[in-house]
Amino acid sequence: MPTGTCPECDADVHVDLDTDKGEIVSCEECGTDLEVVGLDPVELDIVEEESLDEDEDEDEY
Ligand SMILES: [Zn+2]
Known part of the structure; x- marks a missing residue:
C-alpha cells in the first residue's frame, strides 16, 4: 500500500x-485532512477548511 x-x-x-x-x-x-495531489510518489497537501471566505468576492481582476 502506498x-x-x-x-x-x-x-x-x-x-x-x-x-x-x-x-x-x-x-x-x-487527524488533519489531506488532499492527494500526486500519486507516484504520493504527495499530500493540507486541506484548509477554515478559509471560509474563499471563492467569495474574488472578482477584482
Ligand atoms: Zn499528521
Whole structure:
C-alpha cells in the first residue's frame, strides 16, 4: 500500500491503491485532512477548511 508523508506532522499516511488525485485522506496521527495531489510518489497537501471566505468576492481582476 502506498504511503505519503503528512505535511503537518511528518507521519506516514497510508493511501488506498484506488485513490485518485483530489481525494481527501485523513492523517492517522494528527487527524488533519489531506488532499492527494500526486500519486507516484504520493504527495499530500493540507486541506484548509477554515478559509471560509474563499471563492467569495474574488472578482477584482
Ligand atoms: Zn499528521
